[in-house]
Amino acid sequence: DGGITQSPKYLFRKEGQNVTLSCEQNLNHDAMYWYRQDPGQGLRLIYYSQIVNDFQKGDIAEGYSVSREKKESFPLTVTSAQKNPTAFYLCASSMREGWGNQPQHFGDGTRLSIL
Amino acid sequence: AQKVTQAQTEISVVEKEDVTLDCVYETRDTTYYLFWYKQPPSGELVFLIRRNSFDEQNEISGRYSWNFQKSTSSFNFTITASQVVDSAVYFCALSEAGDKVIFGPGTSLSVIP
Numbered sequence: 613d614g615g616i617t618q619s620p621k622y623l624f625r626k627e628g629q630n631v632t633l634s635c636e637q638n639l640n641h642d643a644m645y646w647y648r649q650d651p652g653q654g655l656r657l658i659y660y661s662q663i664v665n666d667f668q669k670g671d672i673a674e675g676y677s678v679s680r681e682k683k684e685s686f687p688l689t690v691t692s693a694q695k696n697p698t699a700f701y702l703c704a705s706s707m708r709e710g711w712g713n714q715p716q717h718f719g720d721g722t723r724l725s726i727l
Numbered sequence: 728a729q730k731v732t733q734a735q736t737e738i739s740v741v742e743k744e745d746v747t748l749d750c751v752y753e754t755r756d757t758t759y760y761l762f763w764y765k766q767p768p769s770g771e772l773v774f775l776i777r778r779n780s781f782d783e784q785n786e787i788s789g790r791y792s793w794n795f796q797k798s799t800s801s802f803n804f805t806i807t808a809s810q811v812v813d814s815a816v817y818f819c820a821l822s823e824a825g826d827k828v829i830f831g832p833g834t835s836l837s838v839i840p
Binding site: 647652653654655656657660670700702704712713715716717718719720721 | 731736760762764769770771772773774777779818822823824826827828829830831832833
């Protein structure tokens with residue numbers, strides 16, 4: 613079945629540590645996104661990529677970094693500069709054409725906590 | 728600036744009751760898209776519907792129906808004869824043409840057996 617796979621499901625970060633969240637899709641979508649979800653809040657866009665080797669900052673990019681070396685993969689690194697990383701992280705993908713207007717397909721999410 | 732408001736933070740209904748989830752949006756564009764997504768306890772968001780600003784026809788899909796009214800900037804979602812499996816967080820979202828999607832804060836629906 614086509615879909616988006618996020619791993620790990622749960623992740624713990626120590627002080628001063630960078631951690632990387634994996635996101636892989638086999639939907640042949642050009643556009644991919646990372647969102648952060650905090651309790652009682654909607655999704656906030658961290659980074660997005662419309663094509664391989666290109667990505668753009670979203671609304672809350674500080675303390676995060678991404679890469680897009682392959683169409684299928686869009687990993688997110690939470691750096692030590694992100695002072696409040698505890699949240700639920702969701703990866704999504706969509707068709708690129710009229711990208712903001714396309715339904716997005718989501719993974720199951722990664723829950724990141726601080727040790 | 729675009730904004731999505733879902734004033735109902737949490738709703739509880741008894742199974743088989745009808746329930747309406749409200750969504751009010753703000754945009755300066757004449758071309759925009761509205762979405763509803765469902766987030767079950769498993770975590771992933773599931774796309775339910777997309778509507779463009781030029782199509783105000785209401786839509787029905789099984790027990791789900793959507794009422795889009797540009798005059799009041801609302802895109803409300805009704806579940807008829809609710810079931811326990813409808814328990815989830817529901818997000819309304821807005822996209823101005825060619826731009827990123829803005830999500831509302833979500834409404835948590837609990838359907839009690």
